[in-house]
Amino acid sequence: GAVVSQHPSRVICKSGTSVKIECRSLDFQATTMFWYRQFPKQSLMLMATSNEGSKATYEQGVEKDKFLINHASLTLSTLTVTSAHPEDSSFYICSANTGGVTDTQYFGPGTRLTVL
Amino acid sequence: GQNIDQPTEMTATEGAIVQINCTYQTSGFNGLFWYQQHAGEAPTFLSYNVLDGLEEKGRFSSFLSRSKGYSYLLLKELQMKDSASYLCAVFYNTDKLIFGTGTRLQVFP
Numbered sequence: 001g002a003v004v005s006q007h008p009s010r011v012i013c014k015s016g017t018s019v020k021i022e023c024r025s026l027d028f029q030a031t032t033m034f035w036y037r038q039f040p041k042q043s044l045m046l047m048a049t050s051n052e053g054s055k056a057t058y059e060q061g062v063e064k065d066k067f068l069i070n071h072a073s074l075t076l077s078t079l080t081v082t083s084a085h086p087e088d089s090s091f092y093i094c095s096a097n098t099g100g101v102t103d104t105q106y107f108g109p110g111t112r113l114t115v116l
Numbered sequence: 117g118q119n120i121d122q123p124t125e126m127t128a129t130e131g132a133i134v135q136i137n138c139t140y141q142t143s144g145f146n147g148l149f150w151y152q153q154h155a156g157e158a159p160t161f162l163s164y165n166v167l168d169g170l171e172e173k174g175r176f177s178s179f180l181s182r183s184k185g186y187s188y189l190l191l192k193e194l195q196m197k198d199s200a201s202y203l204c205a206v207f208y209n210t211d212k213l214i215f216g217t218g219t220r221l222q223v224f225p
């Protein structure tokens with residue numbers, strides 16, 4: 001149980017285009033999902049907390065107009081990188097909270113974004 | 117902000133024991149996780165500590181001291197496949213998980 005999927009796993013796009021990444025909890029309902037970004041050889045940096053049916057909460061320094069988050073249902077959250085630039089190239093990972101006693105977060109497989 | 121510190125890199129020999137330390141700020145602490153991450157993959161859950169003491173899971177054990185803001189992950193009988201990054205993550209306040217810098221462990225034959 002507690003499987004989280006992401007799509008696509010890898011995307012290459014041109015500078016100035018927008019890219020949408022989907023995160024799904026496959027066998028549980030997730031009222032809260034999290035979006036992280038990881039640059040090479042660095043740890044995960046929390047970008048935003050996505051709550052079903054309400055606006056996402058962004059971490060300091062993360063542009064909410066550039067990284068649009070929509071938590072449309074209890075099993076789906078999307079991250080759209082708008083007008084992507086080469087510096088947005090990174091590994092984007094989502095996670096979902098099972099809501100159990102330990103509140104363990106389970107991570108999706110990640111999306112490798114390369115902006116040319 | 118909440119600083120979570122780990123050593124950047126460690127090396128060890130197959131079959132040995134290695135301890136990876138993690139220190140964190142205690143304000144708002146709600147639990148500590150250890151994750152394993154292989155290159156290019158998402159983190160996988162290893163352990164969770166919320167009370168002081170040692171939690172053992174097979175070859176992996178994790179220890180927590182809340183008063184000292186300190187945890188360690190102990191890996192026994194090291195195998196080559198244990199070469200990975202080990203991430204310490206602290207659960208603060210409600211449901212915000214903050215990750216440490218990660219420790220890259222290289223296991224040699």
